[in-house]
Amino acid sequence: MDCIFCKIAAGEIPSVRVYEDDRVLAFMDINPLSEGHLLIIPKAHAATIYEITEDDFLAVMSATHKLAAAVKKALNPDGINLLQLNGRAANQVVPHLHVHIVPRWSGDGLTISQWDMVAGDMENIKVVAEKIQGEIAS
Numbered sequence: 001m002d003c004i005f006c007k008i009a010a011g012e013i014p015s016v017r018v019y020e021d022d023r024v025l026a027f028m029d030i031n032p033l034s035e036g037h038l039l040i041i042p043k044a045h046a047a048t049i050y051e052i053t054e055d056d057f058l059a060v061m062s063a064t065h066k067l068a069a070a071v072k073k074a075l076n077p078d079g080i081n082l083l084q085l086n087g088r089a090a091n092q093v094v095p096h097l098h099v100h101i102v103p104r105w106s107g108d109g110l111t112i113s114q115w116d117m118v119a120g121d122m123e124n125i126k127v128v129a130e131k132i133q134g135e136i137a138s
C-alpha cells in the first residue's frame with residue numbers, strides 16, 4: 001500500500017519514534033506546530049474514523065492518554081490540543097488516521113482551536129440532534 005504512515009509503521013521510512021505497542025505507534029511530527037508535536041497512529045491501515053475498527057481506535061486513544069501525560073511531565077506545557085482530522089474538507093492531508101498532540105503555551109500565537117462563537121438557531125440544533133440520534137448504532 002502506498003501510504004506514508006504505513007511505511008513509517010513498517011520502518012521503511014525513518015521516523016522519530018516515542019512509543020509503540022502491538023496496535024499503535026507514536027512518532028514526532030516533522031513539521032511541528034509547537035515543541036513536542038507528535039502523532040499517534042494505528043499500525044493497521046485505516047484512512048479515517050469511518051474505516052478504523054473500534055478496538056484500534058480505542059488503542060489509539062489509550063496511547064494518546066498515556067502520551068499526553070508524558071508530554072505534560074516532559075515539557076510542562078500550559079495546555080494540549082488533541083486534533084484528529086477526517087477527510088479533505090476537514091484538512092486531513094495524510095489519509096491514515098492519526099491523532100495530533102500539540103502542546104500549547106500561553107501566548108504562543110497559534111490559531112488552531114480559535115473560533116468566533118456565534119449563537120446557533122436552537123430549533124435547527126434540535127432537529128439536527130434528533131437526526132444524529134436516530135443513526136446511533138446500538
Ligand code: AMP
Nearest residue numbers: 015028029030031085091092093094095
Ligand atoms: P493531517 O493529515 O492534516 O492531520 O496532518 C498530517 C501531519 O503529518 C502533518 O502535521 C505533517 O507534518 C505530518 N507528516 C507528514 N509526513 C510526515 C513524516 N514523514 N513524518 C512525520 N510527520 C509527518
Ligand code: ZN
Nearest residue numbers: 003006045096
Ligand atoms: Zn496507511
